[in-house]
Amino acid sequence: xxTLFLPELREMLAENNAHDLxxxxxxxxxxxxxxxxxxxxxxxxxxxxRHADLKLREQIFLYxxxxxxxxxxxxxxxxxxxxxxADLPADDRVDLLHDVREEVVEEILPLLPADERRDLLKLxxxxxxxxxxxxxxxxxxxxxxxxxxxxxTDLSHQAEHLETIYYIYVVDHDLHLRGVVSSRQLVSAxxxxxxxxxxxxxxxxxxxxxxxxxxxxxxKVAKYDLxxxxxxxxxxxxxxxxxxxxxxxAFREEATEDAQQLAGVAPLTESYLKTDVxxxxxxxxxxxxxxxxxxxxxxxxxxxxxxxxxxxxxxxLFVPMIMxxxxxxxxxxxxxxxxxxxxxxxxLSDWRRVLFREVLVGMMLGAVLAAxxxxxxxFMTRNHPVAHHHLLWPLVxxxxxxxxVTSGAITGSLLPLMFKRLGLDPxxxxxxxxxxxxxxxxxxxxMTVSMTLLAKMTGKL
Amino acid sequence: xxTLFLPELREMLAENNAHDLxxxxxxxxxxxxxxxxxxxxxxxxxxxxRHADLKLREQIFLYxxxxxxxxxxxxxxxxxxxxxxADLPADDRVDLLHDVREEVVEEILPLLPADERRDLLKLxxxxxxxxxxxxxxxxxxxxxxxxxxxxxTDLSHQAEHLETIYYIYVVDHDLHLRGVVSSRQLVSAxxxxxxxxxxxxxxxxxxxxxxxxxxxxxxKVAKYDLxxxxxxxxxxxxxxxxxxxxxxxAFREEATEDAQQLAGVAPLTESYLKTDVxxxxxxxxxxxxxxxxxxxxxxxxxxxxxxxxxxxxxxxLFVPMIMxxxxxxxxxxxxxxxxxxxxxxxxLSDWRRVLFREVLVGMMLGAVLAAxxxxxxxFMTRNHPVAHHHLLWPLVxxxxxxxxVTSGAITGSLLPLMFKRLGLDPxxxxxxxxxxxxxxxxxxxxMTVSMTLLAKMTGKL
Numbered sequence: 001x002x003t004l005f006l007p008e009l010r011e012m013l014a015e016n017n018a019h020d021l022x023x024x025x026x027x028x029x030x031x032x033x034x035x036x037x038x039x040x041x042x043x044x045x046x047x048x049x050r051h052a053d054l055k056l057r058e059q060i061f062l063y064x065x066x067x068x069x070x071x072x073x074x075x076x077x078x079x080x081x082x083x084x085x086a087d088l089p090a091d092d093r094v095d096l097l098h099d100v101r102e103e104v105v106e107e108i109l110p111l112l113p114a115d116e117r118r119d120l121l122k123l124x125x126x127x128x129x130x131x132x133x134x135x136x137x138x139x140x141x142x143x144x145x146x147x148x149x150x151x152x153t154d155l156s157h158q159a160e161h162l163e164t165i166y167y168i169y170v171v172d173h174d175l176h177l178r179g180v181v182s183s184r185q186l187v188s189a190x191x192x193x194x195x196x197x198x199x200x201x202x203x204x205x206x207x208x209x210x211x212x213x214x215x216x217x218x219x220k221v222a223k224y225d226l227x228x229x230x231x232x233x234x235x236x237x238x239x240x241x242x243x244x245x246x247x248x249x250a251f252r253e254e255a256t257e258d259a260q261q262l263a264g265v266a267p268l269t270e271s272y273l274k275t276d277v278x279x280x281x282x283x284x285x286x287x288x289x290x291x292x293x294x295x296x297x298x299x300x301x302x303x304x305x306x307x308x309x310x311x312x313x314x315x316x317l318f319v320p321m322i323m324x325x326x327x328x329x330x331x332x333x334x335x336x337x338x339x340x341x342x343x344x345x346x347x348l349s350d351w352r353r354v355l356f357r358e359v360l361v362g363m364m365l366g367a368v369l370a371a372x373x374x375x376x377x378x379f380m381t382r383n384h385p386v387a388h389h390h391l392l393w394p395l396v397x398x399x400x401x402x403x404x405v406t407s408g409a410i411t412g413s414l415l416p417l418m419f420k421r422l423g424l425d426p427x428x429x430x431x432x433x434x435x436x437x438x439x440x441x442x443x444x445x446x447m448t449v450s451m452t453l454l455a456k457m458t459g460k461l
Numbered sequence: 462x463x464t465l466f467l468p469e470l471r472e473m474l475a476e477n478n479a480h481d482l483x484x485x486x487x488x489x490x491x492x493x494x495x496x497x498x499x500x501x502x503x504x505x506x507x508x509x510x511r512h513a514d515l516k517l518r519e520q521i522f523l524y525x526x527x528x529x530x531x532x533x534x535x536x537x538x539x540x541x542x543x544x545x546x547a548d549l550p551a552d553d554r555v556d557l558l559h560d561v562r563e564e565v566v567e568e569i570l571p572l573l574p575a576d577e578r579r580d581l582l583k584l585x586x587x588x589x590x591x592x593x594x595x596x597x598x599x600x601x602x603x604x605x606x607x608x609x610x611x612x613x614t615d616l617s618h619q620a621e622h623l624e625t626i627y628y629i630y631v632v633d634h635d636l637h638l639r640g641v642v643s644s645r646q647l648v649s650a651x652x653x654x655x656x657x658x659x660x661x662x663x664x665x666x667x668x669x670x671x672x673x674x675x676x677x678x679x680x681k682v683a684k685y686d687l688x689x690x691x692x693x694x695x696x697x698x699x700x701x702x703x704x705x706x707x708x709x710x711a712f713r714e715e716a717t718e719d720a721q722q723l724a725g726v727a728p729l730t731e732s733y734l735k736t737d738v739x740x741x742x743x744x745x746x747x748x749x750x751x752x753x754x755x756x757x758x759x760x761x762x763x764x765x766x767x768x769x770x771x772x773x774x775x776x777x778l779f780v781p782m783i784m785x786x787x788x789x790x791x792x793x794x795x796x797x798x799x800x801x802x803x804x805x806x807x808x809l810s811d812w813r814r815v816l817f818r819e820v821l822v823g824m825m826l827g828a829v830l831a832a833x834x835x836x837x838x839x840f841m842t843r844n845h846p847v848a849h850h851h852l853l854w855p856l857v858x859x860x861x862x863x864x865x866v867t868s869g870a871i872t873g874s875l876l877p878l879m880f881k882r883l884g885l886d887p888x889x890x891x892x893x894x895x896x897x898x899x900x901x902x903x904x905x906x907x908m909t910v911s912m913t914l915l916a917k918m919t920g921k922l
Contacts, residue, residue: 029665031685156651183644190617204490222713224492225706227688244705245686248712252683255716256800259723263796264789271806272797277818281825284793288866291789292830296837298781303841309777316770316777320759320900323781324788328725328752328896332745335724336733339717345732357738364742369753376757380764405749435789439781 006039013047025052025060034063042071050080058087067274069096074104082111090116091136091246094123131217132210134250135231135240140168142197144178149193151186167228169238170201177230177238179203207232210239214250219344221247258342261427262335264291287432294436298323301443308451314381315450318373318397323442325369325401326408330438333358333412334430341416341426351417355410362409366402373397393453400449407445408438467500474508486513486521495524503532511541519548528735530557535565543572551577552597552707555584592678593671595711596692596701601629603658605639610654612647628689630699631662638691638699640664668693671700675711680805682708719803722888723796725752748893755897759784762904769912775842776911779834779858784903786830786862787869791899794819794873795891802881803888812878816871823870827863834858854914861910868906869899 005024012020025033025048037045037060045068049057061069061084073081073096085093085108097105097120109117119137126132140158142151155168168186170179179201189195207230208217221229221244229247231240257267264287268275275283302309302319309316337354340346346354377397412434416426466485473481486494486509498506498521506529510518522530522545534542534557546554546569558566558581570578580598587593601619603612616629629647631640640662650656667685669678671692682690682705690708692701718728725748729736736744763770763780770777798815801807807815838858873895877887 027665029663029667029685031667032665152648152651156648183648187613187617187644190613202490204488204493206490206492222709224490227705244688244709248683248705248709251709251712251716252804255712255719256804258716259720259796259800262720262723263792265793265797268797271804272801273806273811273814273818277821277825280797280818281822284790284822285826285829288786288789288793288826289829289833292782292786292833295782295785296833298785299778299837299841302778302781306774306778310774313767313771313774317760317763317767320763320781320784320904321753321756324756324759324784324896324900325749325753327785328749329745331724332726332749335720336726336729336741339720340733343713343717343732345734350734353734357734357741360738361742361745364738365746365749368746368750372750372753372757376760380760435785439785443781 003039005036009037009040009048010044013044018051021048021051024048025056030056030059031063033060037064042068042075046072046076054083054087058084062088062092066099070099073097073100073108078104078107079111082108086112086116089136090119090123090138090240091134091242093120094133097124126210129214130210131208131212131214131231131242132240134214134217134246135210135242136246137240139230139238139241141171141175141238142168144170144172144196144198144201146197147193148186148189148195148197148200151181151197152190152193155186167230167241168197169230169241170197171238175237177205177207177232177236180205180230205230207236208242209234215254215342217242218247218251218254222251223344258338258427261425262338262431264288264431290432291435294432295439297436298439298443301440301447305443305447308447312450312454315396315446317380318377319443319446321373321376322397322400322404322446323439326404326438326442327435329362329365329405329408330412330434331431333362333409334416334434337413337416338426338430341420346417348417348421351414354413354417358409358413359406362406363402365409366405369401369405370398373401396450396453399453400446403445403449404438404442407441408434411437411441464500466497470498470501470509471505474505479512482509482512485509486517491517491520492524494521498525503529503536507533507537515544515548519545523549523553527560531560534558534561534569539565539568540572543569547573547577550597551580551584551599551701552595554581555594559585587671590675591671592669592673592675592692592703593701595675595678595707596671596703597707598701600691600699600702602632602636602699603629605631605633605657605659605662607658608654609647609650609656609658609661612642612658613651613654616647628691628702630691630702631658632699636698638666638668638693638697641666641691666691668697669703670695676715678703679708679712679715683712684805719799719888722886723799723892725749725892751893752896755893756900758897759900759904762901762908766904766908769908773911773915776857776907778841779838779861780904780907782834782837783858783861783865783907784900787865787899787903788896790823790826790866790869791873791895792892794823794870795877795895798874798877799887799891802877807878809878809882812875815874815878819870819874820867823867824863826870827866830866831859831862834862857911857914860914861907864906864910865899865903868902869895872898872902 009024012024028036037048040048045064049060052060064072073085085096088096093116109120112120123132123137140155142154146154151168167180167182169177170181172178178198181197181201185200189200206220206224206226208220210231210233217229220226228241228243230238231242233239260267264284266283266286268280268283337346374394374397378394415433416430419426419429470485473485489497498509501509506525510521513521525533534546546557549557554577570581573581584593584598601616603615607615612629628641628643630638631642633639639659642658642662646661650661667681667687668691669681671694678690681687689702689704691699692703694700721728725745727744727747729741729744798807835855835858839855876894877891880887880890
């Protein structure tokens with residue numbers, strides 16, 4: 001926390017020093033101003049912000065930490081808060097009010113201008129994690145019939161109220177999206193002031209539908225290097241845009257969620273330190289219990305082979321090592337395939353190629369581990385009575401490792417593809433299944449290989 | 462692959478139909494044009510591209526797949542390729558030539574205009590994954606003494622050659638960065654044409670140093686919601702900018718790298734399907750072998766307790782289950798802490814809070830698994846002769862589970878913080894250590910708990 005200016009700020013507040021407080025609000029980049037206010041409580045923060053003009057107040061407010069924003073909205077004068085909210089970008093307003101207590105929202109709604117209220121109610125209808133929920137409705141939108149000169153004048157009026165003019169969307173009279181001109185094109189065309197937007201615009205546009213998933217949005221923006229992507233409804237009417245900063249935020253959230261899911265944690269909605277321990281225990285407990293149930297199947301499997309393990313007790317020594325090698329190999333494959341699917345490098349139709357590669361890689365990896373396994377099993381059992389009597393027994397662990405590592409790779413790569421095919425989230429489903437299946441497979445393969453080889457061996461002894 | 466237009470394209474090439482090929486190049490969004498060309502070989506692609514004007518040719522070329530770009534540069538006429546390269550954004554040019562054979566680069570360099578050549582040689586000096594290696598040197602840069610009117614005129618000349626004019630940077634005569642105006646501000650100020658940039662500009666700027674790490678760039682851009690971030694040298698001279706699309710790409714690469722490292726795969730430099738199987742086997746093999754070596758320590762640990770396991774053979778049944786519970790808990794904690802550190806939610810100084818929370822969560826989770834473990838161990842050993850003779854024995858597995866899950870959580874959360882403290886990459890180092898330590902801890906704790914309880918028990922029998 002940045003507490004550098006905190007004493008001065010508190011002093012200014014105590015003195016009600018309007019001049020200095022105004023100076024503090026205007027001197028710095030709004031993000032920095034917000035940083036310096038971190039130590040203030042919500043009421044103090046609001047008292048400081050009232051010394052900035054509405055535009056600046058809005059900018060600084062957007063950089064405050066989320067909890068403080070909510071707390072300000074819930075605790076401060078409704079009319080003043082409504083004035084601030086009315087001026088925020090539509091997408092930020094929806095996100096904020098989403099976390100505000102419902103009775104406060106009910107009190108604030110009637111105080112918003114009719115346009116903003118209608119907007120808010122409309123945006124609130126879109127399900128979470130859809131393009132509609134991410135978008136803002138403030139768009140630089142111009143009629144295709146305008147000339148460059150008219151467009152520039154029109155735009156200089158709109159610019160003050162807009163979150164962005166990176167792209168200017170060109171629409172017909174029914175707001176159907178027709179094309180786009182960039183601000184760069186417009187500035188470059190200053191010399192040709194009589195040209196119409198309809199001629200200047202590019203009409204082959206990349207768009208998303210309002211009900212498209214958030215992942216579809218990040219995928220398209222990244223693929224086409226867009227600054228902002230227009231959102232259209234089913235009739236191809238322009239309803240909003242999603243800007244690069246929201247895409248980056250969505251992308252970060254997704255990456256964190258995917259990482260958490262891969263580690264068997266139900267995604268946290270808050271940051272780690274802000275999530276209370278009971279929620280944390282719950283989000284981890286669900287998957288830990290599921291993983292425990294699959295792991296307990298290993299006990300059952302071992303129980304099945306108990307009589308044989310009693311006969312060859314040294315076999316037991318290598319069970320954890322073999323299981324974890326299969327699990328690690330499966331985990332590697334699953335993560336590689338899941339990240340490759342996220343970036344669209346691997347598609348469902350590639351499954352044959354994936355399978356072929358994983359079998360190859362699995363056998364190579366298995367062979368390397370087998371070499372180590374051979375050394376290890378010879379070393380660990382060299383004093384056992386059965387040792388050195390037969391050529392076959394030191395091969396039990398190496399042969400098992402090749403098969404286990406390869407089947408781990410196959411399971412780990414095919415399960416995510418299968419879950420994707422079934423319409424399930426591969427990141428969420430794969431981990432417990434890969435772990436469970438490769439654990440059981442590990443024991444069954446080990447026991448089958450050892451029993452086969454040892455039966456031959458005792459037959460020959 | 463999009464093969465819809467492939468026959469038509471090939472026909473046009475066979476007929477040398479300049480009119481239709483030109484039409485094809487101009488009709489669509491450049492990204493889409495590139496998609497339709499996916500099926501063509503590099504020589505065919507180049508023949509198509511020659512029908513687009515230089516500006517458009519450049520745009521379409523940038524959307525071709527990387528391998529085809531490299532192959533075109535290496536195989537086609539050097540002078541024509543140099544003409545294209547000279548026109549590309551500086552950062553893309555560097556990235557491309559990075560993968561082109563060195564002898565081809567040597568042949569192309571003399572054909573580039575002096576400015577671009579100097580630029581290229583300068584950019585190539587920055588180490589990979591630094592801000593300098595990500596930036597482009599084409600910047601909208603204006604002198605602070607200009608008026609709004611002069612700036613707009615100047616800018617309309619610059620705009621054609623620039624990758625972006627999202628922000629216009631204001632510099633003094635020595636190119637020291639003084640401030641920034643947005644294109645929005647400039648358009649809004651069209652009415653005040655005599656105002657000087659020095660008055661209009663915002664001077665509290667967020668910048669990165671050319672030698673800063675890529676992660677620092679993505680962190681700042683995400684935190685401050687920037688469209689582009691200026692890169693300065695040690696003397697605070699403006700040397701380049703990094704734009705949002707490069708930040709998004711960097712962010713995606715980092716997220717994929719982190720996920721791969723968490724699963725014990727050395728980060729791939731190419732996408733999954735483009736990485737040949739030997740590279741893949743190598744990148745997985747290193748960590749799989751390290752993990753195997755730590756896992757083989759479990760065999761050693763079991764060997765130490767072999768005599769006692771012979772005495773109580775049912776203990777063996779639960780070894781894999783207990784080990785995997787500790788490992789899963791550690792894996793969850795490690796991932797939570799690593800993702801929280803990536804987004805700066807957890808800092809090194811938070812270690813006490815993290816430890817406290819993990820102990821609490823670990824004990825709660827351990828208690829839940831203990832309940833299942835109690836049922837399971839009672840069920841699995843109900844026919845063993847020793848069962849039901851003493852109250853203590855069914856407690857062995859549950860007590861072990863509580864301790865193992867809690868120590869897994871502690872190990873998993875403290876190791877990443879420790880690696881960070883030592884200046885190592887937590888995502889890379891944590892997984893094998895967490896797995897190794899929690900495996901060994903699992904066995905040692907299990908054996909200690911069981912021996913203590915069983916000794917009491919046999920003493921009383």
